[in-house]
Every structure is written in structure tokens, then in C-alpha cells.
Amino acid sequence: MANLNKTSGKALRAEVAGAGFAGLTAAIALRQNGWDVTLHEKDSELRAFGAGIYLWHNGLRVLEGVDALEDVLEGSHTPPTYETWMHNKSVSKETFNGLPWRVMTRSHLHNALVKRARDVGVNMRVNSEAVSADPEGRLTLNSGEVIEADLIVGADGVGSKVRDSIGFEQDRWVSTDGIIRLIVPRMKKELGDGEWDNTIDMWNFEPRVQRILYSPCNENELYLGLMAPAADPRGSKVPLDLEVWVEMFPFLEPCLAEAAKLETARYDKYATTKLDSWVRGKVALVGDSAHAMCPALAQGAGCAMVNAFSLAQDLAEQSSVEDALVSWEKRIRPITDNTQALSGEYAANRSLSKGNMFTTAALQAARYDPIRRVYSWPQ
Ligand SMILES: Cc1cc2nc3c(=O)[nH]c(=O)nc-3n(C[C@H](O)[C@H](O)[C@H](O)COP(=O)(O)OP(=O)(O)OC[C@H]3O[C@@H](n4cnc5c(N)ncnc54)[C@H](O)[C@@H]3O)c2cc1C
Numbered sequence: 078m079a080n081l082n083k084t085s086g087k088a089l090r091a092e093v094a095g096a097g098f099a100g101l102t103a104a105i106a107l108r109q110n111g112w113d114v115t116l117h118e119k120d121s122e123l124r125a126f127g128a129g130i131y132l133w134h135n136g137l138r139v140l141e142g143v144d145a146l147e148d149v150l151e152g153s154h155t156p157p158t159y160e161t162w163m164h165n166k167s168v169s170k171e172t173f174n175g176l177p178w179r180v181m182t183r184s185h186l187h188n189a190l191v192k193r194a195r196d197v198g199v200n201m202r203v204n205s206e207a208v209s210a211d212p213e214g215r216l217t218l219n220s221g222e223v224i225e226a227d228l229i230v231g232a233d234g235v236g237s238k239v240r241d242s243i244g245f246e247q248d249r250w251v252s253t254d255g256i257i258r259l260i261v262p263r264m265k266k267e268l269g270d271g272e273w274d275n276t277i278d279m280w281n282f283e284p285r286v287q288r289i290l291y292s293p294c295n296e297n298e299l300y301l302g303l304m305a306p307a308a309d310p311r312g313s314k315v316p317l318d319l320e321v322w323v324e325m326f327p328f329l330e331p332c333l334a335e336a337a338k339l340e341t342a343r344y345d346k347y348a349t350t351k352l353d354s355w356v357r358g359k360v361a362l363v364g365d366s367a368h369a370m371c372p373a374l375a376q377g378a379g380c381a382m383v384n385a386f387s388l389a390q391d392l393a394e395q396s397s398v399e400d401a402l403v404s405w406e407k408r409i410r411p412i413t414d415n416t417q418a419l420s421g422e423y424a425a426n427r428s429l430s431k432g433n434m435f436t437t438a439a440l441q442a443a444r445y446d447p448i449r450r451v452y453s454w455p456q
Contacts, residue, residue, distance in 0.1 A: 099364025100232030106389035125187035129300025153181035169432030209242030212358025237366030
């Protein structure tokens with residue numbers, strides 16, 4: 078198949094809106110394939126929002142493909158097991174048959190991708206907000222500037238202006254549960270005896286529904302996700318209502334006391350976005366702009382990165398941008414659709430509380446290898 082950049086004789090130009098995990102991955106992968114790439118971030122600096130993140134085999138393979146894996150592995154952690162507790166008693170310990178997975182802070186992952194984007198020569202513009210795009214390949218910025226390009230990538234998150242300016246048909250809904258996400262110091266010694274290097278998914282249904290996802294990121298940083306229904310005013314309160322959390326998880330008091338000091342803590346519900354299509358002419362949507370999903374299976378960013386990386390692969394193999402985008406969506410979308418649906422079902426039914434729920438179907442996205450384009454796990 079023809080490589081677009083080789084047949085056209087000059088580098089093709091891509092404008093990418095949004096410097097989250099999706100936009101950064103798309104920008105690096107396109108640049109590696111010879112595109113001239115400009116990445117627009119509406120914020121005044123390039124930084125990650127949120128606390129911690131899980132990446133699985135699929136996302137780690139993307140990092141390998143964009144040459145950022147080493148930087149990410151250094152300073153992140155693979156817990157010995159993913160343990161599930163119900164009412165403070167262990168019900169399962171999962172190791173996923175050796176499937177690679179990793180926990181890290183969001184800033185750690187973001188910094189590694191920004192560094193790689195700089196190294197490969199992505200042109201990065203901050204304070205540069207995309208306000209609209211059109212399928213012929215024009216991106217309009219808040220400054221009024223209109224840029225013509227061979228490809229526009231809308232990686233501008235769940236509230237995407239690129240998407241909404243074009244009028245993709247969409248369903249959007251939010252969850253009944255939400256989460257407060259924080260990074261606190263590890264404090265292993267203060268927690269006393271216990272397997273504190275594990276991920277521990279601690280569920281309680283009585284007397285209230287409260288869950289803590291305890292996730293060590295490295296020797297010094299601990300990611301805490303404190304889940305409670307939005308209808309529970311104390312569980313969803315920020316800054317944290319220390320008493321209500323310590324009552325349910327007394328053994329975590331040292332960490333929770335640190336968490337309660339964080340004035341900037343936010344309680345977020347989970348958004349789901351389902352579109353009729355991810356593609357219109359020369360515009361492709363990647364990441365949460367196309368497929369925001371519930372985080373039960375921890376795959377929103379993983380799928381976003383796979384889809385962004387795969388987009389560059391398809392563009393390298395077709396002779397027109399429009400054809401490449403159509404083939405890309407057809408090829409890659411089913412994995413995301415299945416994962417989004419199952420993750421939504423798991424979140425609605427609080428299924429992870431049963432333990433041993435990372436079934437083969439639940440790990441479909443995680444098992445995918447975007448470099449070899451096969452399910453390469455178990456090997
Ligand atoms: C509670 C929770 C836990 C999660 N845990 C995991 C997990 O463990 N593993 C996992 O894989 N996924 C997880 N996810 C999902 C993951 O966070 C998202 O899917 C992922 O961050 C989406 O990345 P993105 O780049 O598409 O969007 P975003 O991260 O939203 O990035 C969008 C970027 O675009 C910028 N921007 C916005 N609008 C514009 C504009 N108009 N012009 C220019 N720039 C703009 C923003 O400032 C931002 O930098 C979780 C989600 C939630 C809610």
C-alpha cells in the first residue's frame with residue numbers, strides 16, 4: 078500500500094487539538110511516520126490532570142512503539158497482585174496470567190510523552206484552543222487563526238469542541254457513582270503489617286456504599302480513589318470528610334489524614350460518550366472526545382493511546398487520508414466499543430466488588446498488541 082508521505086513528495090501536515098494522553102500519542106506517532114505535526118493545548122502549560130493511572134499491556138506496547146516505555150517504567154510500579162476486599166476481608170488476588178500492567182502518577186506518564194514529543198520535533202503550542210474544525214481540513218483557533226491541514230485530530234477530551242463543531246451524533250450520560258482521586262505519600266510503615274505493595278480494591282456496602290482503590294505508584298507515591306454515590310453528601314464531599322472515610326477504613330487513617338488536607342480535591346462522576354462515527358472527511362476523533370468511558374476496567378487512556386497509535390499506522394498504508402480514517406475506525410473501534418460497554422456494565426453493577434472479575438472478555442483491550450496487531454496474550 079502507498080505511504081501518503083512518500084507518494085505526496087512533501088511532508089503532510091497534521092493539526093492535533095488537545096495535549097492529553099490521546100493527543101500526545103497521536104502527535105508522536107504521526108511525527109515518527111514523517112508528518113509535520115502541531116499540537117494545540119488550550120491550557121497555559123502542558124500538564125496532566127488527575128492523580129494516578131493504570132496502564133496495561135496494550136498501553137505499554139504503545140509506549141514501546143513511541144519509544145517512551147523506558148522513561149515510564151522508571152518511577153512506576155507493577156503491584157504483585159490486584160487484590161479485592163469486601164468489608165475489609167480479601168476475596169481475590171488476581172495476577173492476570175502474567176499480563177503486563179503498571180500503575181503510575183498521571184504526571185509521570187504525561188511528562189514522558191511530552192519529552193518524547195519534544196524529542197521527535199512535534200511543534201507544541203499552549204494557550205491555543207481549538208474552537209472548531211471542518212471535514213475539508215481546517216482548524217479554527219480561539220485567536221481567530223484558521224489553519225489548513227491534511228489531517229485534523231480532535232483529541233480535546235470529553236467536552237470536545239472539534240467534535241461538537243462538526244455535529245457528530247452522540248449519546249452522552251453520567252454515572253450514579255463518582256470518585257475523589259488523590260496522590261498522597263506511601264506511608265507503608267505507618268500502615269503496619271500488610272501487603273501494602275498490592276493494589277487493593279476495598280469495597281464496603283454496609284452501612285454505606287464506599288470503596289477505596291488503593292494503588293501504590295512507586296516507593297513514595299500512593300494513588301487513592303475514593304468512590305461513593307453522588308447521592309451521598311458526606312462520601313462525595315471535598316475536601317474529604319475524614320470521619321466518614323476513617324470510620325469505614327480505619328487502618329488507612331494515616332493516608333486519609335493526608336488526603337483530607339488536599340484543598341484542591343475534586344469529586345468526579347464518570348462520563349460516557351458514544352458517537353455514530355469517529356471520522357468525518359479529514360477529521361478524526363481520538364480519546365475521550367470519541368469514547369469517554371467508565372473507569373471500571375481502567376482502559377479509557379489505554380484505548381485512547383492504542384487508537385491514536387493505530388491511526389498513524391493506517392495513514393502510513395493508504396493513499397488518501399479520508400480512506401485511511403475510514404479503515405482505521407473499522408479496524409480498531411470494536412475493541413473500544415466492547416470495552417466501553419463492559420466497563421459501563423461493571424460500573425453500574427459494581428461488579429468488581431465480587432473479585433476475580435478480570436475475565437478474558439474484561440481484558441480484551443488489555444490483551445491487544447497494537448504493534449503486531451494481534452491479541453498476543455497469553456503468549
Ligand atoms: C476516575 C477515572 C479513573 C480513570 N482511570 C483510568 C486508568 O486507570 N487507566 C486508563 O487507561 N484510563 C483511565 N481513565 C480514563 C482516562 O483518564 C481518559 O480516558 C484519558 O485521560 C483521556 O485522554 P484524552 O487525551 O482523550 O483526554 P484528556 O485527558 O481530557 O485531554 C484533553 C486535553 O485537551 C485539552 N483541551 C481541551 N479542550 C481543548 C481545545 N478546545 N483546544 C485545545 N486543547 C483542548 C485539555 O486541556 C487536555 O489537555 C480514568 C477516568 C476516570 C474518570
